[in-house]
Amino acid sequence: MFPNSRLLLAVxxxxxxxxxxCAPKKSPNTTGATGAKVQIxxxxxxxxYPLMSRWSAEYEKNSGVQVNYQSIGSGGGIQQxxxxxIDFGATxxxxxxxxxxxxTRPFVQIPVVxxxxxxxxxxxxxxxxxxxxxxxxxxxxxxxxxxxxxVRIAQLNPDVKLPDMDIVVVHRSDGSGTTYIFTDYLSTVSxxxxxxxxxxxxxxxxxxxxxxxxxxxxGQVKQLPGAIGYVExxxxxxxxxxxxxxxxxSGNFVLPSEETGMEATAAAVERLKQDIRSSxxxxxxxxxxxxxxxxxxxxxxxxxDKTKAAEIKKFFEWVLKEGQKMASELDYxxxxxxxxxMSLQKLAEVQ
Numbered sequence: 001m002f003p004n005s006r007l008l009l010a011v012x013x014x015x016x017x018x019x020x021x022c023a024p025k026k027s028p029n030t031t032g033a034t035g036a037k038v039q040i041x042x043x044x045x046x047x048x049y050p051l052m053s054r055w056s057a058e059y060e061k062n063s064g065v066q067v068n069y070q071s072i073g074s075g076g077g078i079q080q081x082x083x084x085x086i087d088f089g090a091t092x093x094x095x096x097x098x099x100x101x102x103x104t105r106p107f108v109q110i111p112v113v114x115x116x117x118x119x120x121x122x123x124x125x126x127x128x129x130x131x132x133x134x135x136x137x138x139x140x141x142x143x144x145x146x147x148x149x150x151v152r153i154a155q156l157n158p159d160v161k162l163p164d165m166d167i168v169v170v171h172r173s174d175g176s177g178t179t180y181i182f183t184d185y186l187s188t189v190s191x192x193x194x195x196x197x198x199x200x201x202x203x204x205x206x207x208x209x210x211x212x213x214x215x216x217x218x219g220q221v222k223q224l225p226g227a228i229g230y231v232e233x234x235x236x237x238x239x240x241x242x243x244x245x246x247x248x249x250s251g252n253f254v255l256p257s258e259e260t261g262m263e264a265t266a267a268a269v270e271r272l273k274q275d276i277r278s279s280x281x282x283x284x285x286x287x288x289x290x291x292x293x294x295x296x297x298x299x300x301x302x303x304x305d306k307t308k309a310a311e312i313k314k315f316f317e318w319v320l321k322e323g324q325k326m327a328s329e330l331d332y333x334x335x336x337x338x339x340x341x342m343s344l345q346k347l348a349e350v351q
Contacts, residue, residue, distance in 0.1 A: 044077015
């Protein structure tokens with residue numbers, strides 16, 4: 001039996017060497033003090049979910065570090081980050097100075113990408129891009145314009161045979177950064193909206209039905225003939241929903257896109273230098289898309305787990321550099337170089 005045992009040990013030793021040689025190489029520093037693999041957890045914005053999923057998958061392939069992200073809405077992401085149950089929160093609206101006072105630990109918020117909010121609709125037989133002015137859009141969501149063939153919509157779209165169909169407004173039912181961007185825009189262009197409804201992650205909608213997340217609003221619009229709603233552009237494109245050309249501050253009707261979003265965010269750079277929370281809606285520019293906003297991530301500046309903090313910084317450094325190249329592929333707006341530098345400076349505050 002002894003010779004056979006020696007032979008078996010030799011075979012095992014050779015097998016271990018072969019397996020070790022064939023195993024994929026992982027980047028250094030991807031394990032914690034206990035030897036367990038580092039996993040980064042985040043939650044929040046549904047607006048950024050398609051891109052965050054792509055970033056997470058690509059980064060894990062390159063580094064071996066897993067980034068698990070839950071699409072629960074900006075309000076939920078802020079709350080979970082505040083409670084310390086996740087490593088980072090993602091939101092389409094920056095945390096205000098007042099809200100910041102309710103946090104019990106220091107943090108930074110940095111823009112990681114921008115995007116455009118598309119006004120989508122479901123009109124059977126109509127796939128063209130309707131034209132809508134700020135006042136018409138506000139009155140639709142105020143419930144004042146109730147029919148698709150209303151004279152004010154018809155005058156803007158004389159070549160489209162609009163149906164005698166009720167308008168069904170679809171809005172978010174959860175705390176939402178997308179809602180903040182949209183209501184920030186409506187408050188900027190409509191004094192009536194600003195006085196009666198205002199801007200916020202959640203508002204008291206005067207009309208319509210709710211859907212949870214960008215996914216929920218997209219689903220409701222697809223299912224309800226006559227529906228109109230607002231979603232991040234990638235949700236509109238991937239679900240083949242037509243979307244409107246919105247009249248911008250220069251008087252031009254502009255469609256959401258990478259190019260029109262970039263013009264809007266470029267116009268907002270000086271504002272951001274003064275305050276990272278600044279809005280990018282209704283910015284000047286011939287081709288500036290008026291319903292554009294940034295996605296922010298919230299990060300602890302004094303985290304307890306230094307090993308994980310180092311990996312989180314590496315991930316977002318990668319997002320701000322390599323990850324921007326993927327933004328346009330998924331209908332998002334890459335950050336301007338000046339904004340990337342601002343975000344990298346903020347990221348350096350994480351210790």
